[in-house]
């Protein structure tokens with residue numbers, strides 16, 4: 001059975017940190033120098049103790065009665081998330097979703113630099129989408145190895161996802177951001193993060209359903 005890899009920081013905290021960053025970036029634009037846990041927790045409807053624990057993971061130390069320096073907190077969160085360094089990525093599957101991801105310019109702010117895209121469809125190969133060249137998928141492992149690519153993004157259908165992951169492993173890619181609804185099998189040294197909008201939608205609709213049922217019973 002495959003081992004579940006454990007990390008020293010809890011995943012829910014990792015998932016909340018980008019939201020804190022969003023609030024802090026706004027405060028920086030408004031020239032705010034300091035911020036408290038209570039302020040952040042009120043903005044995001046979270047428990048202040050939870051926010052304090054999450055922020056402590058980044059190593060930041062607040063000043064009594066003043067709070068945290070906004071700039072320092074931004075820097076610490078970015079460093080914790082690994083967004084303070086630029087990572088080169090490639091994307092495989094330049095269909096609807098792949099094209100949308102290539103067009104999302106803000107990934108660069110998070111240190112994600114998509115340097116090439118790959119597909120198997122001759123109608124897509126040779127095109128340049130949002131400044132990124134689309135190459136034949138067979139060329140991916142070699143390019144990944146040569147350019148020391150860190151992250152592979154999978155946006156092919158679920159039937160092709162494992163074979164694409166295998167090619168990424170051949171190319172010594174260490175992190176796979178998988179958008180296909182497929183549980184991938186990879187060596188232990190490769191980290192896979194599955195990104196599913198349907199999970200988020202499921203949370204929304206089940207909360208709506210629960211709230212509707214609770215209203216009916218009042």
Ligand SMILES: NC(=O)c1ccc[n+]([C@@H]2O[C@H](COP(=O)([O-])OP(=O)(O)OC[C@H]3O[C@@H](n4cnc5c(N)ncnc54)[C@H](O)[C@@H]3O)[C@@H](O)[C@H]2O)c1
Pocket residue numbers: 092093094095096097098118119120121124137155156157158160163164178179180181195196197198
């Ligand atoms: N994670 C999410 O929230 C989310 C949201 C939408 C779609 N998806 C998933 O993303 C994937 C893509 O969806 P889409 O709507 O963009 O599909 P699409 O059919 O528009 O695009 C898929 C692309 O992959 C290419 N492809 C197929 N097999 C390949 C292979 N072996 N090597 C290289 N390229 C290959 C196809 O030529 C095509 O260009 C699907 O798995 C879908 O379920 C996930």
